[in-house]
Amino acid sequence: MTKDTGSAARPPYLRIVDEIRRRIADGELAPGDRVPSTRRIAEEWGVALATATKALTTLRLEGVVETRPRAGTVVARSASPAHDPRTAAPTPASPSATEPELTRERIVRTAIEIADAEGLSGLSMRGVAARLGVAAMSPYRYVSGKDELVLLMADAAYGDQGCPVDVPEGWRPRVETGVRTLWSLHRRHPWLAQLGPLTRPLLVPNLMVHGEWLLNALDGHGLDATTLFDIHVLLYSHVQGLAVHLEREAHAEAATGRSDQQWMDDHASDLRELTDSGRFPTFAKVVGSFADEGYDLRLDALLELGLKALLDGLTPTIEEGGGPAGTR
Template sequence: MTKPTDASDQPPYLRIVAAVRRRIIDGELAPGDRVPSTRQMAREWGVALATATKALTTLRLEGLVETRPRTGTVVAGTTPGTPRRRHSTPAQASEPELTLDRIVRTAIEIVDAEGMSALSMRGVAARLGVAAMSIYRYAPSKDDLVLLVADAAFGEETYPADAPDGWRPRVELGARTLWTLYRKHPWLAQLNSLNRPLLVPNLLVHGEWMLDALDGHGLDPTRLFDIHVLIYSHVQGLAVHLEWEAHAEAATGQSEDQWMDSRAPALQKLAESGRFPTFAKVIGAFDDGYDLRLDVLFEFGLKALLDGLTPLIEGQEAVA
């Protein structure tokens, strides 16, 4: 008889799996109930997001949980003590056909709920109820799957056939459209760097819209593209903080406000040190502290950026 393993000897992810499994077996979590997300697991058990992701993936591979569209990860319809029904051939034939679109949509659901670190070929296959090798017929590698996922996400917002009059309204529409996408899928901003851009068609749709809005004002190609990159970097540069904050909240178990409150003594010590008089004067003028609002900063920064670029763009002679 094998000697039972002490729970303290188990890797952290297996302890989480055992705890959630016990909740399911005991009926604390019934079929259809939502299970803790990776961020909730990270807070509850004090582990890294990667560890929580591994635990949730293990639960999914064991058949204990499943992901449902617009619901999230829930307890599956069976538990370890319940015989799992094998589908007959007719039932298999009635299930939705495996397609690239289903694979990509499932992958987006995973990343939206659990972050890019949770994405794997095996995990997508498990959610779809197919063999892992089936996914490779559509996406040869995880890198290919990431590109497909990013392309699909960038394609969720499009532009009107009738463009607004004037370069500025068109640029504003392009910037706000990208911001909407990053707000919807915060992980998108983490995938694309200025030096190594994603070469996917649907991201280029947004780039084409911006370039076309700026074209025709006498700007040489380098200056025109510089302006395009500058505007894009404003949008993406703020958007990266959306996902960073989500990770930080999961890792620390504190909201942004709670984290700042916990560091109030350190902040006060810096302000009272006398080394940073302007900093002390500015933060001392806030009645309730500084409220960092990314949406407000996005609009404020966009206006300031375009105000500064207007003389450069409109000061050139238009190209016939």
């Protein structure tokens, strides 16, 4: 009996392409459905992240899938299951044709696209090279490594949106504008909240632009330097503290394939056990009041609620130019 070695001889990334195309053709994946992430592909097929990235890049270049921010990689509306890549392997991009166009800006923007869609865990230098269609080592001519790349990404991301040219009057509207601008950027690039603790701040120019806005809004009220900077850090940490959950939720959904609502449904019996135990009467009373309409955890609303509470509490300190409340 002759052994069929055709499939085994096919490069691993193309075998992955074949399988994902089969799932689309058989209706297992419909337009708009999420396809496995690079990390999921690497785990399912036992390949490197670079190989998984190359497979998704091949499908993306063929128009079979597309990347949507925070949704990840999904089946494109124009995907044509009739085309079967098993009939012919895609022609790889010619390094001589593409590499002269490679720039640091393209590398950074491509890396941001990957991080926006798949989080920092899905980012690698090889993955960036695969997405750009260049040799694995080509990006190293422009960026020394992933650490430098992430710093460049952060600087570019914080530069995506600045505060308005027309400065609102009064310290409070200016602070609110600065905080909401930062929140908008973290909403657009949730991985920003994962980059480092407050004790090791990112020293990149475009983040400093936002810090300068907040410090300038608070300056001129007689606050000592320590109090002024503490308030600035507190406001930034409010944004970062909420934004960190954007990336965590996206990672959890990618890892489990379950949305936050589906996860809650899966754990309904656990919640019921806690509320029925009698040990937590206030918790049970509050949760019980959500029986009809449920509770929707809205990070945007929490941002505004926390911002109002912070500024209400800080107003006496700022406008009286004294030390922290309770110490005067």
